[in-house]
Amino acid sequence: MPSLKDLKIRIDSIKSTRKITKAMQMVAAAKLRRAQDAAEQARPYTERFNAVMGALAASVGDSDSAPLLLRGTGKSDVHLLVVLTAERGLCGGFNSNIVKKARVDIARLKAEGKTVKILTVGKKGREQLKRDNADLFVGHVDLSDVKKLGYANAQDIARDILGRFDAGEFDVATIYYAQFQSVISQIPTAQQIIPAAFDAPEEGAEASTLYDYEPDEEAILADLLPRGVATQIFAALLENGASEQGARMSAMDNATRNAGDMIDRLTIEYNRSRQAVITNELIEIISGAEAL
Amino acid sequence: MADAMQFDLVSPERRLASLEATSVRVPGMAGDMTVMAGHAPTITTLRPGVLVVEGTSGTQEYVVTGGFAEIGAGLTVLAEKALPREDVTQAEFDAMVADARAAHASAKETFVNEPGPVDDAAKLLADMVAVGDHIGLSPSN
Numbered sequence: 001m002p003s004l005k006d007l008k009i010r011i012d013s014i015k016s017t018r019k020i021t022k023a024m025q026m027v028a029a030a031k032l033r034r035a036q037d038a039a040e041q042a043r044p045y046t047e048r049f050n051a052v053m054g055a056l057a058a059s060v061g062d063s064d065s066a067p068l069l070l071r072g073t074g075k076s077d078v079h080l081l082v083v084l085t086a087e088r089g090l091c092g093g094f095n096s097n098i099v100k101k102a103r104v105d106i107a108r109l110k111a112e113g114k115t116v117k118i119l120t121v122g123k124k125g126r127e128q129l130k131r132d133n134a135d136l137f138v139g140h141v142d143l144s145d146v147k148k149l150g151y152a153n154a155q156d157i158a159r160d161i162l163g164r165f166d167a168g169e170f171d172v173a174t175i176y177y178a179q180f181q182s183v184i185s186q187i188p189t190a191q192q193i194i195p196a197a198f199d200a201p202e203e204g205a206e207a208s209t210l211y212d213y214e215p216d217e218e219a220i221l222a223d224l225l226p227r228g229v230a231t232q233i234f235a236a237l238l239e240n241g242a243s244e245q246g247a248r249m250s251a252m253d254n255a256t257r258n259a260g261d262m263i264d265r266l267t268i269e270y271n272r273s274r275q276a277v278i279t280n281e282l283i284e285i286i287s288g289a290e291a292l
Numbered sequence: 293m294a295d296a297m298q299f300d301l302v303s304p305e306r307r308l309a310s311l312e313a314t315s316v317r318v319p320g321m322a323g324d325m326t327v328m329a330g331h332a333p334t335i336t337t338l339r340p341g342v343l344v345v346e347g348t349s350g351t352q353e354y355v356v357t358g359g360f361a362e363i364g365a366g367l368t369v370l371a372e373k374a375l376p377r378e379d380v381t382q383a384e385f386d387a388m389v390a391d392a393r394a395a396h397a398s399a400k401e402t403f404v405n406e407p408g409p410v411d412d413a414a415k416l417l418a419d420m421v422a423v424g425d426h427i428g429l430s431p432s433n
Binding site for chain 1 (some may be wrong): 302335360368372
């Protein structure tokens, strides 16, 4: 049975923990608003880009002259998994969920006899994947010094990936990130970026516009495909940013509530034992007086 | 007065402009072109240059470093990086030129026997410097 003093110390320490989690929750809420804003701002670009790419890809089709980035290398022996996670923890299952999804795919690809390579962005994903797949790592991108995520960051990552593709290091690249649904729900998602998979333009209105291309379709496609990779990574990074803050917010909200419950429980225990001590003292006094 | 068309300028990070424009001069890869309402549907890539927008409420200029333009019912410019002309500082411009220089240098290293990519990078650099002439800045180094 803990003494009164021990209980008091525990209550105080949980109280300060609660203050910290409460503060973290509020910081995450503010950051979430900003991250959502950034994702919102980027949406028009991504949407237009994908629409144009879809139309272009459809018109060039699967011809042999189509760029490798669109057509693929014709094989799918070597897979590169680009796992995007957060730089920091304390955000519930956010990092683990992404890593779990990647792990399932690693196991599946291995079972199919494919070669798997891993490139991580974000410290947490690397730590978790290093445990059982250290031999598959080909690189890591550190974003811990980045204050505000910009398109330039996505371009750097894209350049790294494209360089590896040009060097023939892999056939298929997939990015893993969490899609932001709401504060309580972030969906781990895998998205293939090389060879590029664009939504085909909808039948009807979109397809009826016949564009002139300047210089020509293939030159434009060759110019745009690398940008498409960067755009997709940028969109994924922004989604991830919003998801991370959302996950942290709900995790910290839970932690704050838990701390409150714990304080209530301990306070009851504290009061009970305080009363027990008083009762004990009274019994001693009364029985002492009776003995006289 | 000429008809107006919808003009959008978006970069990956934000939407810079969305307005009614009467004519827009676009720095296309194969040369400048002026887009007015009713232009044939076209998709073109951009070179570094200045985008001149004649809106219903005056003229605005933007410096773009590349990207592409889609002319359909309206004009949508998807720029890699775009800034209003008055926001381009010397430091900003130096950074752009430095980027182009670095790209040129790395292209020279990587493609020793292929003139194609090296020429492309050289053109990019020249275009970038030309942008500076246009807006009254010159690379400081």
